[in-house]
Amino acid sequence: xxxxxxxxxxxxxxxxxxxxxxxxxxxxxxxxxxxxxxxxxxxxxxxxxxxxxxxxxxxxxxxxxxxxxxxxxxxxxxxxxxxxxxxxxxxxxxxxxxxxxxxxxxxxx
Amino acid sequence: xxxxxxxxxxxxxxxxxxxxxxxxxxxxxxxxxxxxxxxxxxxxxxxxxxxxxxxxxxxxxxxxxxxxxxxxxxxxxxxxxxxxxxxxxxxxxxxxxxxxxxxxxxxxxxxxx
Numbered sequence: 001x002x003x004x005x006x007x008x009x010x011x012x013x014x015x016x017x018x019x020x021x022x023x024x025x026x027x028x029x030x031x032x033x034x035x036x037x038x039x040x041x042x043x044x045x046x047x048x049x050x051x052x053x054x055x056x057x058x059x060x061x062x063x064x065x066x067x068x069x070x071x072x073x074x075x076x077x078x079x080x081x082x083x084x085x086x087x088x089x090x091x092x093x094x095x096x097x098x099x100x101x102x103x104x105x106x107x108x109x
Numbered sequence: 110x111x112x113x114x115x116x117x118x119x120x121x122x123x124x125x126x127x128x129x130x131x132x133x134x135x136x137x138x139x140x141x142x143x144x145x146x147x148x149x150x151x152x153x154x155x156x157x158x159x160x161x162x163x164x165x166x167x168x169x170x171x172x173x174x175x176x177x178x179x180x181x182x183x184x185x186x187x188x189x190x191x192x193x194x195x196x197x198x199x200x201x202x203x204x205x206x207x208x209x210x211x212x213x214x215x216x217x218x219x220x221x222x
């Protein structure tokens with residue numbers, strides 16, 4: 001049973017475009033929703049996170065949008081750059097983190 | 110500040126052999142977690158230590174896996190005997206607060222032949 005569903009599996013975006021990755025969850029008891037960024041050969045690194053009482057959080061070019069009623073949250077990367085090419089994981093916390101399957105983002109020049 | 114370190118970075122063993130993975134968390138982080146990612150799948154939680162105590166080991170697949178954290182510092186994860194389905198990348202993470210702001214190590218890629 002997958003409690004956090006992430007889409008798309010892969011994404012190709014032109015440089016300067018907007019990258020959007022979506023996640024949906026089932027358990028309404030989740031209380032913390034982080035996004036992790038992973039480059040090849042490295043471990044996942046915390047990118048940005050949100051609590052369910054907030055509808056949006058922005059840090060630089062990265063924004064989380066959170067829809068509590070729909071049980072969905074998404075990561076928007078504005079002005080996407082080739083250096084953003086990585087695998088992105090959404091996650092949700094009850095006591096421990098439950099991860100989505102990941103999205104491989106490629107930003108092409 | 111040093112990050113989370115893991116050793117070895119890669120391990121290739123034969124089915125039936127034993128492997129021990131090591132994780133050194135960030136200094137001062139009482140919480141230490143082990144995760145595993147099988148290729149193409151999600152990162153799955155294995156277990157959580159608070160200092161030297163196992164807080165939650167609900168994700169451990171079976172009794173072939175043994176995790177320890179003696180003295181509340183580094184941790185080891187032993188797989189004995191290894192099976193083909195144990196192949197994957199094993200990540201260790203640490204945090205100050207339970208579940209929040211977890212810092213991940215680079216992982217150990219385990220291949221069981």
